Amino acid sequence: MQRIGVFVCHCGTNIAGTVDVKTVAEMLGKEPGVVFSTDYQYMCSEAGQTLIQDAIKEHNLGGVVICSCSPRMHEQTFRKACAKAGLNPYMVEVANIREQCSWIHKDVAEGTEKAVILGRAAIAKVHLNAPLTAGESPVVKRALVIGGGIAGMQTALDIADAGFEVDIVEKNATIGGKMAQIDKTFPTLDCSACILTPKMVDCAQHEKINIYAYSEVEDVKGFVGNFSVAIRKKARYVDETKCTGCGICTEKCPVKNIPNEFNMGMDNRRSIYIPFAQAVPKIATIDPNTCNKLKTGKCGVCSKVCGAGAIDYTQKDEIIRREYGAIVVATGFNMIDMTKFDEFGYAQSKDVITSLEFERLTNAAGPTGGTLLRPSDGKHPHTIVFVQCCGSRSTTENGKPYCSKICCMYTAKHAMLTREKYPDTDVYVFYIDVRTPGKNFDEFYRRAVEQYGVHYVKGMVGKVAPRADGTLHVQASDLLAGEQLHIDADLVVLAGAIEPDKSARGLATKLTASMDTNDFFTEAHPKLRPVESPTAGVFLSGVCQGPKDIPETVAQAGAAASKVIGLLVKDKLTCNPCVAQSDELLCNGCSGCEHVCPYGAITYETKEFMQFDRSMKPRRVASVNPAVCQGCGACTVTCPSGAMDLKGFSNRQIMAEVDAICK
């Protein structure tokens, strides 16, 4: 029988307000094996920890039960404290009498009764605890960044500057992401490309950074410190080592009518293309879906004009497998599909555009060379209506329930720049709420109203209908005036909601990283661990975690990098000793555990076993790689013969807890 000490925490009034802690300590003191039981105001405080350590020494305790907050909060704290007093840290159990008891009960009698039961269960478990020793695993000193937008690039640069190797995997033909498509940045109005492209070049030239552009993550194996990732390098049909990026092929290709993704389909590119002038890597790519040569075998113009002989129609996708210590997700966002909102007429009129299309229409490298012209007839628009919250804050199936965060500011920017460049233009902005928290943000929005005379109208646009004369009839609410407005607009700009990139969900499955209902990656703790995924070794950077603007993205990218550096500087990681182990004598070789293991930690091997007649017979049995096992327990509940057990959470321990609760 263990000599057990019980320590009941008040947590100020968090626990003591609804649980009679003195009674709990007294009741638990009567449990078999308990030789010491007490309560204290804050067990996690230094004085509280000292109290536990003194009790361990004084009463020669072999097991400790702490009735306090969730083990997620302070299990590590108490384990460390007990280890300092010479107790094996895995002889400590935490009974959660805060989150699972005092916070959810109002009645003191009920709360107290439940706290006693939870304490009893923990005591029953400690009786069966065995000391465990944590092993160690090495750390591969290289990081993988998935996504080459501003978030991914900044994370990669920061990690590389600390001296670690970084690979960037970008699914498009160039890095740069959404920021490359933006014309100006708020609130300073500096040119987006001018501050982005030097960073792209830095990434390309950094000796520690390797860019896999036009590539995707195929699969991920392993665990923190030891990930093994297969990267699919898609065929460009152009030899990267030979292409000089001269662009002659992109001028001579006869397939001319492919919508140019970089300009949001508002002009055309050829089948062989370089996304934009400052692309990194600046290498041509053949679009296999539209190339005549690849589809029909007839053409080959690009091959003839290429002076470097870089065109290779026989190129195949290539799978590269590399090892990483840490993975950063920076998969970014897209604007939602506006064609689903019939009322805004996006599908009916070319002159109803999204804000990202507006960025391209005002950009010098855009389809109009930077002059704001209507897409339908190329004329100057004189009345422009901006509509905010198109699909954001919407609980309908077409929309997104969250605020997209960036739209208020970029709409103010668009409205201001339009009035600055074309003072004869009437600009309306329809808003539900104007949200501009941030350094110099509200001043920026007010400048649009006060200095530039943008008409901000509180209300929503209900209908946009194209008229025969080419104008757009906009019907909207002015809630402050109590009127319905009818505006004849030349251009309507929709600030559509943003959503995580579609590739994020598949990637989350590969990484076993969790997501919320909107497909944003969840962080390990919303306040205190905002750049880490709950999956160890996976970090989050940029909009894949939630809507954010460029300064926030860059700050978060740096934070993710610092966490990665903190991991990669370690030579070895302490493993979790609470891993599965198989009892070979009970294992029937069914492979059930191998199939459910999400980490690939279980393999089968054939071993000789002695029979009743002392003869040897070979049998297939499961074996667990403790360095790979994460202790999730999926195998233990799958195993039909009861051979698989989890150290620290054995079947016996869990049954003992259940028995104690039901007693």
Next chain:
Amino acid sequence: MKIDMNKRDSVIRMTGINPRTCMKCGKCSATCPSFDEMEYHPHQFISLVEAGRVDELMASESLYNCLACMACLERCPRGVEPAKFVEAVRNLKLREHGGNHLAPEAIPEMLDADLPQQAIVSAFRKYSK
């Protein structure tokens, strides 16, 4: 200004919608084709019901100027469905006229093979207390 929380609760019960989900964006009133004919606009129906000021709505011609085109219901980004609130207040007004206009005993005589069951249920909702 009379506040009647019982009427508010009746309207909410009839619509099955919590008016607090309205974020006051005005898209319903922006889309309303009868806006100019209505004293109270769709978004005001929501606010006034929420405030318990149902009597003002019941006294207003707006109840009958709503075309029940359901555009507000279709376009509301929060699923508040203002047209249902207009309809519920209308029902409240109809029921107020007192007396049962439809007794269960009268039903068998009216029945014929073509009468949809839905019509009976709906008639009870409107004309019976």
